[in-house]
Amino acid sequence: MTLPARLHDIKREIEGYARTFGLDFYDVIFEVITYDEMNMVAAYGGFPNRYPHWRWGMEYDQLSKGYEYGLSKIYELVINNDPCYAYLMESNMDVDQKIVMAHVYGHCDFFKNNFAFQATNRKMMDEMANHATRVRRIIDKLGVEKVEDFIDRCLSLENLIDQHAPYIKRTATPTPDNEVPQEAHGFKNDREYMQQFINPQAFLDQQRRKLETERTRAKKFPEHPERDVLHFILKHAPLERWEFDIVSMLREEAYYFAPQGQTKIMNEGWASFWHSTIMTTRALRDDEIIDYADHHAGTMGSRPGALNPYKLGIELYRDIEDRWNKGRFGKEYDECDDLRARRNWDQKLGLGRQKIFEVRKHYNDVTFIDEFLTIDFAMEQKLFVYEFNEKGNRWEIATREFAKVKQKLLQQLTNFGQPIIEVVDGNFENRGEMLIGHKHDGVDLRPDYAKDTLKNLTSLWRRPVNLVTHRDGKGIMLRFDGKEHSEKKVDL
Amino acid sequence: MPLKIRQDHNRFREIVRGRIKDNLKKYIQKGEMIGKRGKDTISIPLPTIDIPHFSFGHQEQGGVGQGEGEPGTVLGPGQVEPGQGQAGEGEGEHQLEVDLSLDELAAILGEELSLPHIEPKGQKQIENYKVRYTGINTTGPESLRHFKRTYKQALRRQISSGTYDPSNPVIIPTKADRRYRTWKLTPQPESAAVIVYMMDVSGSMGDEQKEIVRVESFWIDTWLRSQYKGLESRYIIHDAVAREVDRETFFHTRESGGTMISSAYRLCHEIMDADYDHSNWNIYPFHFSDGDNWSADDTRTCVEILKNDLLPRVNQFAYGQVESPYGSGQFIKDLREAFDGSERVALSEIADKDAIYGSIKDFLGKGK
Numbered sequence: 001m002t003l004p005a006r007l008h009d010i011k012r013e014i015e016g017y018a019r020t021f022g023l024d025f026y027d028v029i030f031e032v033i034t035y036d037e038m039n040m041v042a043a044y045g046g047f048p049n050r051y052p053h054w055r056w057g058m059e060y061d062q063l064s065k066g067y068e069y070g071l072s073k074i075y076e077l078v079i080n081n082d083p084c085y086a087y088l089m090e091s092n093m094d095v096d097q098k099i100v101m102a103h104v105y106g107h108c109d110f111f112k113n114n115f116a117f118q119a120t121n122r123k124m125m126d127e128m129a130n131h132a133t134r135v136r137r138i139i140d141k142l143g144v145e146k147v148e149d150f151i152d153r154c155l156s157l158e159n160l161i162d163q164h165a166p167y168i169k170r171t172a173t174p175t176p177d178n179e180v181p182q183e184a185h186g187f188k189n190d191r192e193y194m195q196q197f198i199n200p201q202a203f204l205d206q207q208r209r210k211l212e213t214e215r216t217r218a219k220k221f222p223e224h225p226e227r228d229v230l231h232f233i234l235k236h237a238p239l240e241r242w243e244f245d246i247v248s249m250l251r252e253e254a255y256y257f258a259p260q261g262q263t264k265i266m267n268e269g270w271a272s273f274w275h276s277t278i279m280t281t282r283a284l285r286d287d288e289i290i291d292y293a294d295h296h297a298g299t300m301g302s303r304p305g306a307l308n309p310y311k312l313g314i315e316l317y318r319d320i321e322d323r324w325n326k327g328r329f330g331k332e333y334d335e336c337d338d339l340r341a342r343r344n345w346d347q348k349l350g351l352g353r354q355k356i357f358e359v360r361k362h363y364n365d366v367t368f369i370d371e372f373l374t375i376d377f378a379m380e381q382k383l384f385v386y387e388f389n390e391k392g393n394r395w396e397i398a399t400r401e402f403a404k405v406k407q408k409l410l411q412q413l414t415n416f417g418q419p420i421i422e423v424v425d426g427n428f429e430n431r432g433e434m435l436i437g438h439k440h441d442g443v444d445l446r447p448d449y450a451k452d453t454l455k456n457l458t459s460l461w462r463r464p465v466n467l468v469t470h471r472d473g474k475g476i477m478l479r480f481d482g483k484e485h486s487e488k489k490v491d492l
Numbered sequence: 493m494p495l496k497i498r499q500d501h502n503r504f505r506e507i508v509r510g511r512i513k514d515n516l517k518k519y520i521q522k523g524e525m526i527g528k529r530g531k532d533t534i535s536i537p538l539p540t541i542d543i544p545h546f547s548f549g550h551q552e553q554g555g556v557g558q559g560e561g562e563p564g565t566v567l568g569p570g571q572v573e574p575g576q577g578q579a580g581e582g583e584g585e586h587q588l589e590v591d592l593s594l595d596e597l598a599a600i601l602g603e604e605l606s607l608p609h610i611e612p613k614g615q616k617q618i619e620n621y622k623v624r625y626t627g628i629n630t631t632g633p634e635s636l637r638h639f640k641r642t643y644k645q646a647l648r649r650q651i652s653s654g655t656y657d658p659s660n661p662v663i664i665p666t667k668a669d670r671r672y673r674t675w676k677l678t679p680q681p682e683s684a685a686v687i688v689y690m691m692d693v694s695g696s697m698g699d700e701q702k703e704i705v706r707v708e709s710f711w712i713d714t715w716l717r718s719q720y721k722g723l724e725s726r727y728i729i730h731d732a733v734a735r736e737v738d739r740e741t742f743f744h745t746r747e748s749g750g751t752m753i754s755s756a757y758r759l760c761h762e763i764m765d766a767d768y769d770h771s772n773w774n775i776y777p778f779h780f781s782d783g784d785n786w787s788a789d790d791t792r793t794c795v796e797i798l799k800n801d802l803l804p805r806v807n808q809f810a811y812g813q814v815e816s817p818y819g820s821g822q823f824i825k826d827l828r829e830a831f832d833g834s835e836r837v838a839l840s841e842i843a844d845k846d847a848i849y850g851s852i853k854d855f856l857g858k859g860k
Contacts, residue, residue, distance in 0.1 A: 040497040048496075054541075057504030060497050062538055145513075152516070155543050304559040305567045311558070386567055387554040395567040398554065409556045421546050438546070449544035456544075 003030055007088070010098055017282045018105040022357065023274065025108035026122075027083035030101070034090050038074050039063040041087060045257070046079045047128040051135035051249075052144075053151055075295075076100040080111040080260070082122035095288040099295055102278040106271030113361050114266070116259035119166035124256055131249045138242045150243060153456040154250045159418045160229035161254050163262065184208040225422040225437065229457075230254070232423045237461050247460070262364045265413075269313015270360050272299065276314065305386060305395060307409075312381070316368065319377050320359060321352035366413045373409070375402040383409075411441070419445055424468070434461050438469035445469055454480045468492075508539045516541055625675045632672025641671035685774035685807075686724040686767075687716060688760050689742065692781030694731040694751040701814040705780040706743055708812060708848045712778065712855065713739075726763055730756035732786070736763065753785050753823065754793040761801045770805035777802065777809050778855070782816035783823035791823060795830045803836055810838040810855045 003011060011030060018025070033041065043059035044050040066072035075096060078086040086104040088097055111117050121127055139147045184207035186199030226232045230251040234244060260267065276296065284292055302308035323329050327347030336342055359368065385408045387398040399405075420439040428435035434457070438445060450467065457480075458465045464481040468490060475492035478485065506512045508520055519541050557567070628641055646665035650656040656663075689709050693702065716723055727742035728734050731749030734756040760777055768775055785791045802809060813824040824839055831837040840854035841847075 036495060040495050043497060043500075052500055052503075054500055054503040054507055055543075056497055057500035057502065058540060060501050061504060062540070065538060149513075149515070152543060156545060159545050159547075302558050304557045304561065305555070307556055307558055381558055382560065383556055383558055384561070384563075385554060386557050392566070395554075397557070397561050397563050397565045397567070399563050405556055408554065412555060417548075419546050419548060443548045446547050449547055452544040453546050 003032065006094070007032065007097060010094065011101055014098060014101040014105065014278065014283060017278045018102065018109075018274070021274070021277065022353075023105055023109040025084065025105055025112050026081075028078075028086055028104060028108055029083050030086050030088055030104075032088045032090050035067055035073075036064070038077065038087060038089050039067060042074050042077055046077055046085075047125065049129040049132045051132045051151075052139065053148065055155070076103055078104045078107045079125065080117060080120060080122070080256075081125045084108040084111065085125065093291060095284075095291045096295060098283050098288075099275050099279060099292065102275035102283065103271045105278075106274035107267060109274075110263070110267050110270045110360055114259075114263060114364075115167070115362055116263050116364050120256055120259060121252075127252070127256075131253070134245060134249065138245065142242065147242075147246070150246060151250070153459055154247055156453050156456040157230060157233075157460070158250060158254050160227075160421055161231075161251060161258065162227035163258055163415055165228055166255065166259075184211055221426045222423060225424050227420065227422045229421060229423055229436065232426065233460055236426055239460065243460075259364075262366070262413075265309040265313045265316075265365045266360065266363060266368050267313075268310045269315075269317050272310045272314040273317045273356075304397075315381060316372055316377070317356050317359070319374075320372055321356050323352075324355035325350055325352035327351075366410060369406070369409055369413065373406055378402050378405050419443075421467075428466060432463045434463065434465045436465065436467050438467065440470040444471055447471070450478060451480070451485050454478060454485070458482055504541070507541060519543065623675050623677060625673045627674040627676070629672050629674040630668075630670070632674065636673045638671045638673050642669055645669040645671055684722055684724075684772060685776065686726065687713070688726045688728065688763060688775070688777040689713065690728040690730065690734070690756040690760060690777065690779040691742065692731070692751060692753070692756075692779075693729045693745060694749055694781075694784075696751065696784045696816060697782050697814070698816060701782050701816050704814050704842055704845055704848065705812070707845065708842065708851060709778065709780060710743060711848070712852060715852075715856075724768075728756050728759055728763075730759075734759040751781070751784060751786050752790050753779075753781060754790050754797060757794055757797040757802065761797060764802075764805060775806040777806055778812070779810070780812045780814065781823060783813040783821040784816065785823050791826050794823075795826065798827075798837075799830070803831075803834070806836065808836055808838055808855075810840070812840045812842055812851055812855070815841065815843050 007030070011028075015028070039060055041048050042063055043056045050056060063072070063074065067074075073089075075089065075092065076086065078084060084104070084107075086100075086108075088100060092100070135147065135151075184204050186204050186207060189195055189198045222232065230247060233239070234247055234251070239247065279292055279296075300308065300311045300314070302311050325348075326345055327333070327349040328342075328345050333342070333345060336345070359372070363371070379402075382400075383405045384400045385398045385404050386395050388394075389396045420441075422437055422439070423434065424437045425435040427433075436457075450469070454465055454467055464479060467478045469476060469478070470492070475490040476487055477490045478487045480486075503512070507516055510517060521540050521542055625636075628638060642665050643663060646663045646669040647656070649666075649669060650663060689712075691705055691709065697705075713725060717725075725739065727737050727739055729737055729742060729745060730752070732752045732755065734752075736759065737745065756779065764770070764775060785794070798809065811824065811827055813821060815821070824841060827837070827839060838855050840851040842851045
């Protein structure tokens with residue numbers, strides 16, 4: 001449905017404000033849809049055209065139940081695409097539509113400028129539709145059950161991608177130049193009498209040893225541990241054509257969504273910052289103030305056990321803006337221990353706006369929290385760590401100690417809160433088996449799920465798969481050979 | 493226009509109901525959403541299927557939260573959501589389960605259940621007609637006019653009579669061109685059936701056992717009523733003596749005494765004799781007890797009554813036995829001995845509340 005004239009005017013107004021504030025975005029196409037369509041599109045992850053799968057039905061079930069019982073409501077839905085697509089709910093009040101539009105322009109600016117999104121496909125709308133068609137065609141040929149079961153298994157492996165792959169080139173293309181030389185020659189030397197000074201025997205021996213290890217590593221497969229397990233499977237597993245097609249589509253979609261997972265706090269915070277700024281300084285009319293306040297408070301509300309990314313994000317941006325306006329950063333400020341001086345610290349720098357635009361470009365959630373979450377901020381926002389009390393069988397506040405709060409938060413965000421898994425050996429024990437390793441950072445894997453995932457991985461690899469991880473502080477290797485699970489202790 | 497997602501949604505619901513994709517069964521989690529209805533908080537069942545990943549156990553993980561409280565402060569139910577979460581609300585007060593709507597439940601059960609061995613019987617046999625629009629006629633009420641066919645007919649006439657002008661393609665139907673939908677009546681056979689519920693309310697049946705029996709017979713009753721028109725139900729409760737009661741009393745009474753199962757069977761027989769001639773009625777007695785009868789003699793009498801009086805006339809006799817800490821549970825063994833292999837006798841043991849659904853399936857499951 002195209003935008004009615006009334007909303008069109010609002011759009012023009014809000015877009016104008018957004019541009020004067022310096023937001024930079026692709027064109028935004030707003031569509032007005034009913035609540036049911038909204039639930040559907042949201043269930044599809046924002047794209048109106050996805051391949052058939054029960055998982056969307058599950059999302060839809062939750063969203064529509066939540067809406068029907070008046071518990072939750074989706075106001076806004078925006079897609080990282082060029083042009084950006086955003087959906088408005090038909091039944092919302094005009095003031096809500098204003099907030100949503102202002103919020104959406106914030107997101108679009110973020111999509112366009114944040115570094116994490118630079119490698120995403122900006123024509124994903126079309127791509128997703130193509131994926132849907134391809135999967136449907138495969139289903140027509142092979143039947144729903146078979147294809148859906150395969151997709152289920154792939155989804156179980158969906159998070160086994162390299163979250164940072166779009167920004168780092170990990171494997172250099174082999175050229176004659178960087179091929180491992182056969183012999184150690186030492187540094188170039190055309191004066192023979194200098195040889196023992198430029199290339200002493202000890203140095204040459206060391207070079208030789210280094211070359212040897214290089215050469216043995218070259219025989220390993222993969223040469224370096226590979227975090228993009230799906231890519232490894234695509235490259236080396238004996239998949240059928242249609243299976244290959246599906247794995248590659250799901251992998252592409254996983255990479256498309258990954259940056260949104262990595263910047264949830266920043267992205268929502270940024271959009272909230274701008275809807276709040278645009279509304280309170282420009283767009284709000286007197287008679288809308290109550291509804292605006294109600295809506296905004298609803299978005300920012302939090303309960304003790306669940307951190308609200310909207311709230312955390314907006315507060316951090318505000319804090320940064322304030323600190324850079326007043327010059328509350330750098331050595332001098334950090335080292336000042338006069339409480340009164342700190343409280344009244346104001347160098348009238350006015351760098352705040354500039355700083356937050358910079359931050360939205362160069363950070364993701366992990367680096368954002370790491371750099372800008374200060375002890376003052378944590379205290380002001382009353383952050384705490386909670387833990388499960390086994391004895392009392394309940395969740396409790398564990399501590400408010402700043403270092404622990406920050407550490408926990410970062411740990412939750414690193415690798416998107418997922419364990420880091422990598423392919424260590426694709427020809428384990430020279431039997432064509434796969435060996436994958438879990439980089440253990442203090443938290444064990446959920447054992448039953450690990451086993452089932454291993455099974456799914458085996459079904460794609462077609463040969464036994466082994467997983468090395470920790471359990472209760474000891475090294476352990478889980479194995480699935482296509483029929484049954486086994487495990488043995490290993491030394492790490 | 494139906495939404496595209498219906499297909500996915502139906503598929504999801506079928507998985508949750510266990511009809512397709514058994515391999516996902518173990519990943520179904522009984523979630524809930526906490527809502528408000530008036531003053532009460534209610535819990536809305538929200539099943540989800542969690543595809544396994546390499547992931548951390550949440551319990552070990554803990555997380556970061558925001559708000560008041562000292563270390564050691566307990567976070568209430570519904571407040572903790574490890575990982576990141578959306579804002580939400582919800583307080584842990586007394587909660588009520590939202591019932592599935594009866595229609596929804598009947599639909600779920602209907603896919604799997606039916607009255608076994610049901611036969612067309614009685615004078616009420618053909619009573620219902622179903623209307624189906626199948627044909628086309630040249631006469632009929634205007635409301636049933638078939639526009640497309642009428643148009644085609646007129647077009648055909650105009651072309652054949654040469655009055656059709658392609659540059660000005662106006663079609664004017666005459667009365668003779670009009671076509672109407674016609675319907676056919678398909679008879680829907682309706683079977684006369686009576687369900688006799690018998691329940692043991694003796695002292696050996698604890699509150700929990702009675703509850704289970706009530707729940708099970710309630711659902712059987714509810715479901716059958718929604719599925720079969722013209723269904724009659726009779727209710728008998730017994731301890732040492734049996735008496736017939738109305739539906740309300742049956743589901744709410746609390747009594748206690750000794751147990752003479754034969755008394756119930758005898759009464760059932762009397763009711764059948766008086767009101768339900770088996771050549772005109774499909775008869776389904778259901779009996780629930782903890783399997784603890786007064787004496788072996790009485791059990792023998794029961795078997796006699798069943799063999800001679802009940803079984804020859806009924807379509808199926810169903811006996812459900814609840815597990816009880818007091819009862820010996822002997823009765824079902826005796827029945828099994830006496831009627832093993834008889835397809836007219838359905839026996840089921842109900843261990844606990846979770847087993848109710850399975851037990852209903854034992855009685856009414858399709859494909860028997």
